[in-house]
Amino acid sequence: MDQKKNAWESNAEWWQNSFTNGANAEYSEQLLPLLVELMNGFQKVLEIGTGEGQIVRALSETSINAVGIDQSDKQIRHGKKTDPSSVLIRSLAEHLPFRDSFFDAAIACLVVEHIEQFEESFREVSRVVKRGGRFVLAMNHPLLQSPGSSWVEDWTTDPPEKYWRVGSYLREETSEEHFGDGVSIPFTHRPLSRYLNALNDSGFVTTRMLEPQPFPIQEEDLKWKNEIAFIPRLLLLVCEKSSGSK
Numbered sequence: 001m002d003q004k005k006n007a008w009e010s011n012a013e014w015w016q017n018s019f020t021n022g023a024n025a026e027y028s029e030q031l032l033p034l035l036v037e038l039m040n041g042f043q044k045v046l047e048i049g050t051g052e053g054q055i056v057r058a059l060s061e062t063s064i065n066a067v068g069i070d071q072s073d074k075q076i077r078h079g080k081k082t083d084p085s086s087v088l089i090r091s092l093a094e095h096l097p098f099r100d101s102f103f104d105a106a107i108a109c110l111v112v113e114h115i116e117q118f119e120e121s122f123r124e125v126s127r128v129v130k131r132g133g134r135f136v137l138a139m140n141h142p143l144l145q146s147p148g149s150s151w152v153e154d155w156t157t158d159p160p161e162k163y164w165r166v167g168s169y170l171r172e173e174t175s176e177e178h179f180g181d182g183v184s185i186p187f188t189h190r191p192l193s194r195y196l197n198a199l200n201d202s203g204f205v206t207t208r209m210l211e212p213q214p215f216p217i218q219e220e221d222l223k224w225k226n227e228i229a230f231i232p233r234l235l236l237l238v239c240e241k242s243s244g245s246k
């Protein structure tokens, strides 16, 4: 098992405890409702890199038939324990175990940054999604959240200034993201053009781009409320499988 896959196995519990089942407000209040809304009208939906399946569960609460795949055995097993009716399958996003055009739509949420051969996974999603179907790609905002991006407080000015520094946007690199408690996960930053071009090359046309306001704004951030509210953390690309593609 390589380093990236191992990180998701060994940190499976951390992910489950910190980000699922209502533990993380950005998910429960913002991302899950948004993804459900974006899948409205689609019947068979695939989620690649489903983790323990919280998005699949949210979709399944509507009339959608959702299927999740993930490389991590622990995530899949935990998800099936949480909801035995969830359809969760252990698989790589680069080799999907489904026939062509099986799904009406697909989602990749906060996973593409962890997939080395991400172009291969886009080609696979394109293969299993019907023409006219939808692919929603949700990721850390590649432009505004590139490694090294952060708030900078400048106390040499009066009054002190706070501004957003953008890291080395064009440098494509894999670095370890540290979350404390000894948890670190490899994360690959790529410029936005890499994703848009790969989507296009695999037969997807981007029809909407969403940049949700960061959520939630903490009490202690209120003095910086304006600045914080205007730097997006997430980017969602809503794509359509073009009618000209296979």
Ligand SMILES: C[S@@+](CC[C@H](N)C(=O)[O-])C[C@H]1O[C@@H](n2cnc3c(N)ncnc32)[C@H](O)[C@@H]1O
Pocket (backbone or CB within 6 Å): 008, 048, 049, 050, 051, 052, 053, 054, 055, 069, 070, 071, 072, 075, 091, 092, 093, 094, 108, 109, 110, 111, 114, 115, 116
């Ligand atoms: C940040 S979690 C996101 C989980 C889920 N999409 C969510 O938003 O709740 C990323 C997941 O992607 C999975 N993953 C990473 N690379 C993958 C690959 N090549 N194929 C399938 N799953 C992958 C990891 O195992 C992990 O569970």
